[in-house]
Amino acid sequence: GVLMACPMSPYLEQELDRRYKLFRFWNVPSKEEFLKEKSASIRAVVGNATAGADAELIDALPRLEIVACFSVGLDKVDLGKCKEKGIRVSNTPDVLTDDVADLAIGLMLTTLRRICESDQYVRSGLWKRGDFKLTTKFSGKTVGIIGMGRIGMAIAKRAEAFSCPVSYYSRSQKPDTKYKYFPSVVELASNCHILVVACPLTAETRHIINREVIDALGPKGVLINIGRGPHVDEPELVSALVEGRLGGAGLDVFENEPEVPEKLFGLDNVVLTPHVGSGTVETRKAMADIVIGNLEAHFLNKPLLTPVLEVMFLQLGKSA
Ligand code: 8YV
Numbered sequence: 001g002v003l004m005a006c007p008m009s010p011y012l013e014q015e016l017d018r019r020y021k022l023f024r025f026w027n028v029p030s031k032e033e034f035l036k037e038k039s040a041s042i043r044a045v046v047g048n049a050t051a052g053a054d055a056e057l058i059d060a061l062p063r064l065e066i067v068a069c070f071s072v073g074l075d076k077v078d079l080g081k082c083k084e085k086g087i088r089v090s091n092t093p094d095v096l097t098d099d100v101a102d103l104a105i106g107l108m109l110t111t112l113r114r115i116c117e118s119d120q121y122v123r124s125g126l127w128k129r130g131d132f133k134l135t136t137k138f139s140g141k142t143v144g145i146i147g148m149g150r151i152g153m154a155i156a157k158r159a160e161a162f163s164c165p166v167s168y169y170s171r172s173q174k175p176d177t178k179y180k181y182f183p184s185v186v187e188l189a190s191n192c193h194i195l196v197v198a199c200p201l202t203a204e205t206r207h208i209i210n211r212e213v214i215d216a217l218g219p220k221g222v223l224i225n226i227g228r229g230p231h232v233d234e235p236e237l238v239s240a241l242v243e244g245r246l247g248g249a250g251l252d253v254f255e256n257e258p259e260v261p262e263k264l265f266g267l268d269n270v271v272l273t274p275h276v277g278s279g280t281v282e283t284r285k286a287m288a289d290i291v292i293g294n295l296e297a298h299f300l301n302k303p304l305l306t307p308v309l310e311v312m313f314l315q316l317g318k319s320a
Helices: 010-019 031-041 055-060 079-085 097-112 115-123 150-161 185-190 211-217 234-242 262-266 281-299 309-315
Strands: 002-004 022-024 044-047 066-069 088-090 143-146 166-169 194-197 222-225 248-251 270-272
Touching: 002 010, 010 022, 010 281, 044 281, 055 079, 066 281, 079 088, 079 309, 088 281, 097 115, 097 150, 097 194, 097 222, 097 248, 097 270, 143 150, 143 185, 150 166, 166 185, 185 211, 211 222, 211 234, 234 248, 234 262, 262 270
Parallel strands: 002 022, 002 044, 044 066, 066 088, 143 166, 143 194, 194 222, 222 248, 248 270
Antiparallel strands: none
């Protein structure tokens, strides 16, 4: 059997239903009862950015062999536990990179050019009473990126097309990029106009955007978050925006989704989207096909299409 942790894709559900005994974890009347009865028949968990496989779930599933994520982010999977128990893990990299980078640029444009607010201006008839206020130029603004991985690189490439000087912070300097490296987030924030969070969520990157970073970005600075909500100390962000200590924000992710701090709703220098970075028909289909491909490969004893742990341990110079 395959256990899907939460709803994520009707197409994926349909395809998994055709191939396996699919259990929908969100539909079971009692998770405890379900695990008592069915745990021995579950060999795979399908997770995403909302729910995955934490230590408790992994321990409750003695026959678990693979956690196949319908996401590139793995923060809902206890990777240490999976490694310890020899459970394979896969994600959906690459196919979503363009969409997430597109949305990051879209948030920059909509925040600086106030596109949502000006759309409202037209719809409400206010245009008839006078022209919309002037906004802020995007082209040429300095863009600082936290995390120069696949998504960070794709954002950088796009920002370059808008003549934006790009700099970045990551754990280590990338030998193969021409972008300026800053060894700390505060230095990066002090030296850019638009700061983008594009790194994985880990214990080290939790609240990587804190009061000090927000102050370094300053009243003309704009924060873009297409990573994870917990990258940001949200109450600090909200008070900085409310008090005008930060210029604006374009946010696709939040600390406690789908809850969004209501104080943000009244701010016109903020653009809010409901975690839709990868949310296109094309990309969600491609992500689902990768999940299916990984499960099929696994049950045929073949190498996974997009393995996670194997790759991580190779990078660390260890064997999987
Ligand atoms: C999804 C994501 O929103 O890839 C990620 O890390 O956050 C997303 O693509 C989510 O997993 C869709 O269910």
